[in-house]
Ligand SMILES: Nc1nc2c(ncn2[C@@H]2O[C@H](COP(=O)(O)OP(=O)(O)OP(=O)(O)O)[C@@H](O)[C@H]2O)c(=O)[nH]1
């Protein structure tokens with residue numbers, strides 16, 4: 001293993017943790033939090049965060065902590081996706097013990113190619129969450145739906161191309177943020193229904209309200225208000241539209 | 256609108272000898288859910304279709320008649336529908352009707368405040384080339400939201416007649432009918448305003464040429480069929496496949512090409528293009544003016560607030576009962592006093608048979624009046640208010656994750672709450688759910704819901720003779736039982752649950768006349784149905800009792816009633832008559848012992864009888880609709896589960912309660 005590669009694996013691990021924590025807390029991730037999660041001394045974490053900042057993966061300020069940039073988010077959601085797909089694979093297909101799954105996936109995720117990632121996703125029938133119910137991010141290939149991905153089986157991901165923008169799920173849209181629907185994961189019937197109700201690819205949506213206890217989401221689309229169950233809404237992915245008030249700090253801090 | 260004078264015209268204009276083909280025609284009301292179709296239908300025909308502010312009330316088509324300027328018009332009210340590519344049960348009714356029955360005119364009703372989304376369906380109707388009149392309803396609500404629509408512009412863009420209405424006030428309905436009549440008399444070709452992108456359009460044409468060369472027997476335009484096949488419409492594909500499968504394989508090829516070009520499934524391409532056009536038309540014809548945040552929006556913030564929302568939801572569910580209890584208790588007191596003033600209501604078991612019968616019948620009248628007027632009317636009034644306000648969708652939204660615990664989603668809560676009124680229409684409205692399994696689960700839960708008859712039982716036995724807290728306690732018990740039984744049913748019928756997709760319509764201040772009419776319609780049908788049964792039934796039971804026919808029956812059931820449940824021997828008869836309607840338990844009891852029931856039962860027995868009466872069977876009409884909707888097997892399983900629950904819970908309480916009371 002060359003030196004270069006091991007750094008990038010390391011980077012991926014950092015970004016993965018920052019991604020996970022910032023989705024939970026929606027505020028900058030502190031050094032001590034990362035240190036706890038990765039089991040690395042705070043001093044080394046600070047060093048690494050500065051490095052990541054220099055390379056443009058995060059915005060880091062010593063007092064607040066780290067926030068992913070668009071570039072960092074792209075890497076982070078990709079590696080998180082691979083990690084969680086692998087967890088599913090190890091759990092559902094290989095039936096490994098539950099406590100082994102996480103560390104095993106952490107080893108494999110960095111070596112998994114994009115084509116293998118796609119094939120894994122198809123094999124597992126487009127899962128939307130990992131065995132401990134954390135959401136699996138959408139892929140970054142230029143598909144509008146899983147249907148399309150299946151239909152274009154013979155093309156590999158290089159031919160398909162990848163998105164320029166990061167996708168986030170509707171449920172992670174903050175108040176006053178608008179997203180353009182870009183990808184819907186899931187069953188044909190559900191997608192069809194959503195489209196009939198106005199959630200077509202390209203439609204602008206915003207979130208009005210998120211019910212507690214993993215309840216539904218109320219979104220506004222085409223002048224109407226729809227309630228979408230959490231399981232449906234989390235599979236509707238949007239590109240954040242630049243409003244004038246976009247947070248300078250980064251992509252994952254909302255509101 | 257009735258006030259517009261349609262009813263009067265009925266007398267003046269209608270001439271039965273006058274009947275050429277054009278003097279009798281059919282108008283169908285169609286459009287998205289909750290736009291006001293049934294209000295318009297009721298206004299035009301004087302019918303009593305259910306209206307309320309939540310999507311999916313009308314689940315079957317309804318027919319009514321209107322006499323207008325010498326013409327007899329059949330008006331059809333259809334369930335709400337969002338798209339012809341539909342999967343849900345009630346929407347299929349609409350689709351089938353419009354596609355196969357071919358009404359002379361379709362009045363497409365739109366919600367003015369959600370123009371773009373509503374136009375999506377209008378465009379599909381136009382594509383189908385049905386003669387069309389567009390009715391922009393709820394203009395008042397749109398105005399409140401600051402949306403101003405230009406009638407002329409819209410009419411020009413669509414190329415079909417457009418009428419603005421405020422259906423609850425009857426505004427614009429006369430004009431609507433005039434235009435519809437005109438459209439029926441001189442059908443104009445519906446303009447083809449929707450053109451898809453070049454690549455798609457080319458393939459539609461090529462496919463429709465192929466269809467026309469094959470000469471299918473299907474009664475649709477070729478272009479429409481071509482579009483539907485490319486959209487992957489299962490029904491059309493199935494029908495065409497039977498006649499000429501080569502069309503389908505050619506279409507698959509074309510669809511694949513479209514997908515290749517647009518990198519999107521072809522149905523998505525077409526939905527997107529329709530929406531693009533809908534957006535264009537809507538934004539061209541309406542302006543959004545600046546307004547203050549309307550009251551309804553602010554109220555909405557509270558109703559779906561992460562904390563307050565649960566509070567208000569609970570308030571809706573419990574408030575409905577508390578209101579019925581307190582108002583009912585109060586009125587009941589007054590009415591009973593008034594009756595006892597005329598004649599003491601005591602049973603009479605000896606003397607002339609006519610005297611016995613009269614006494615029984617009078618008891619029935621008293622029971623009917625003192626139960627229906629104080630309890631049922633206030634209940635229906637508030638239920639109707641809640642239904643029309645839009646609260647139900649908010650409660651469904653808040654309770655979605657809770658409902659998932661019993662395998663359903665939030666929308667299923669709406670039939671469940673309707674089940675408080677009567678189980679029968681509630682089971683009907685489970686059609687708003689997506690799969691048979693979910694409908695079955697919901698129907699099962701509904702059979703435990705405290706319907707009006709059960710409420711009467713709880714009130715009449717427990718609230719009056721024990722105390723009101725125990726009565727409320729029984730309600731809570733009932734909710735717990737619904738939850739536990741729901742869990743058990745879910746375990747017994749594994750399967751995937753669908754997620755919630757529901758439109759959240761604007762909250763409205765309900766129209767007073769709509770509420771009164773609806774309450775009256777419900778009460779009326781209850782009175783017609785129940786009063787005669789009360790009176791006759793009560794007389795017969797008293798006569799039977801006097802003749803001594805009932806004793807053997809009671810004795811036969813004694814091991815159950817006395818042994819397990821600790822009730823008096825005569826309870827056997829109560830349970831038998833109660834199968835017809837639950838109130839009969841109370842009624843029969845009164846005809847046995849008179850109005851002071853505490854002479855015959857102790858508090859434990861009151862509560863146990865109420866529990867068993869509440870749970871032991873769905874009433875006859877509920878069983879009938881269960882059979883109709885789900886078949887014999889499901890109906891008997893549900894009934895059996897009810898019975899078992901009643902025995903278990905009743906038996907348990909019979910053993911435990913004496914320690915508390
Ligand atoms: N303010 C206002 N309310 C209206 C108007 N028309 C209808 N409503 C209300 O809108 C709600 C829906 O009306 P319905 O007639 O039940 O709607 P529908 O189209 O039959 O609905 P479904 O049968 O569920 O598809 C009711 O609460 C009506 O009172 C209107 O012009 N103005």
Ligand SMILES: [Mg+2]
Pocket residue numbers: 292293294304305312313332333334335
């Ligand atoms: Mg209706």
Ligand SMILES: [Zn+2]
Pocket residue numbers: 013016083105106107109
């Ligand atoms: Zn990892």
Ligand SMILES: [Zn+2]
Pocket residue numbers: 084087130131132133134
């Ligand atoms: Zn995981």
